[in-house]
Amino acid sequence: MGYREEFIEFMLKSDVLKFGEFVTKSGRNTPYFINTGNYMLGSQVMKLGEFYAACIEENIKCGNISPNVKALFGPAYKGIPIATAASIALYGKYGREIGYTFNRKEEKDHGEGGNLVGFKLKKGDEVVIVEDVITAGTAIRQILPGLQAIGVKIAAVIVSVDRMEKGQNDKTAIMELQEEFGIKTFPIVNISQIIETVENMQLSGKMDELITPQIRNKISAYMDSYCVR
Numbered sequence: 602m603g604y605r606e607e608f609i610e611f612m613l614k615s616d617v618l619k620f621g622e623f624v625t626k627s628g629r630n631t632p633y634f635i636n637t638g639n640y641m642l643g644s645q646v647m648k649l650g651e652f653y654a655a656c657i658e659e660n661i662k663c664g665n666i667s668p669n670v671k672a673l674f675g676p677a678y679k680g681i682p683i684a685t686a687a688s689i690a691l692y693g694k695y696g697r698e699i700g701y702t703f704n705r706k707e708e709k710d711h712g713e714g715g716n717l718v719g720f721k722l723k724k725g726d727e728v729v730i731v732e733d734v735i736t737a738g739t740a741i742r743q744i745l746p747g748l749q750a751i752g753v754k755i756a757a758v759i760v761s762v763d764r765m766e767k768g769q770n771d772k773t774a775i776m777e778l779q780e781e782f783g784i785k786t787f788p789i790v791n792i793s794q795i796i797e798t799v800e801n802m803q804l805s806g807k808m809d810e811l812i813t814p815q816i817r818n819k820i821s822a823y824m825d826s827y828c829v830r
Contacts, residue, residue, distance in 0.1 A: 604655045605790050608761070609798045611652070613808070615645050618795065620811050627736070629827060632819035633792070635762050637679055637733040649761075650686025651694065653731055656759055656789045657687065658695050665787065666757045670727045672700040672720040674748065676740045679733045684719075687731055687759075702728075704744055716747070724752030735760045735786065738774035745782065755784050762795070763788035765828040773829045793830060796820060 612618035616639045623634040640649055657673075660666040673691075675684030681703045688701040700720030722728065728748065732740060741758060748755065758778065763786070768774045775786040790798075800817075802808045812820070824830060 604652060605794060606798055608652045608789050609795055610802070611648060612761075613799075613811075615639055620799075620816050625736070629823075632816050632823055633795075635734050635764075637761065640682075646682050646686050647690075649683065650688075650690040652761070652789055653683060653687035653759055654690035654694055656787060657691065657729060658697070660757065660759075660787050665785065666729065667727050670699055670729050670756050672702050672722060672726065672728050674722075674728050674730045674744070675701065675703040676730070676732060676744045677704050680731055680740075683731045683733065699729075704747065722748070722751050722753050726751075726753045727756040728753045729756050730758045732758060732760045734762045734764060735774050735788070736764050736766050737768050738778050741774075741778060741784075755782070758784055758786040760786060760788045761790070763791040765792050765824075765830065767827055767829055771829065776829070792824070792828065 609618070612635070617636055619634045619636070620632060621634075623631050625631050625634075640646055657666065657670075661668050661670075673684040673688050675681045684701040684703055688699055691697040691699050702717055702719035702722060705716040705718065730741060730744070735741070735758070745755075763773070763775055765773055768777050770777075772780070775788075778784045778786055796812070799808075799812055803810055803812065
């Protein structure tokens with residue numbers, strides 16, 4: 602089993618990936634939901650960092666990400682533990698000494714000031730942004746001006762799940778980020794891979810039926826309406 606399949610199983614066991622009836626932040630009724638706020642144990646965060654590190658290492662080795670990355674940037678708040686855990690895993694498993702940094706929601710007005718914590722970014726540094734789930738890319742757009750003001754280069758964005766949902770002009774957020782800013786985004790998994798893997802696990806008897814025929818029909822209808830496949 603590859604790390605992507607392991608990651609999907611990990612999300613299910615952590616109660617992060619669910620199937621049923623949910624409402625997204627955008628108000629859409631969705632038959633699947635990814636709630637990364639359910640990672641709440643040290644063992645889960647450690648393992649999560651290892652999956653991000655595996656994705657980053659894979660993309661460095663195949664040339665998608667520069668090997669000269671100086672830091673991982675985790676947007677507040679969910680990106681903070683991801684950046685921290687992935688930085689630890691990159692060093693522990695692959696021997697890569699890569700810093701981590703994150704932003705405050707409100708700029709500090711005492712001491713050294715500023716709104717960044719961790720690795721001290723400087724002009725020319727290459728940075729990988731790590732985020733949980735990408736839907737519209739809003740969080741990425743919010744932190745880009747601050748990073749661009751420093752003069753860092755965004756080497757890539759790594760997310761756990763690409764929901765493959767349309768943003769503007771019938772393109773996914775990943776497509777839009779690359780077109781608007783020249784930034785490549787690499788998900789550990791996308792929603793199509795999740796559905797296929799879970800269904801294969803069900804067929805093999807590895808897990809109970811999570812995707813019933815009724816839910817499968819709802820998934821197909823939802824993806825036809827909102828996703829780019």
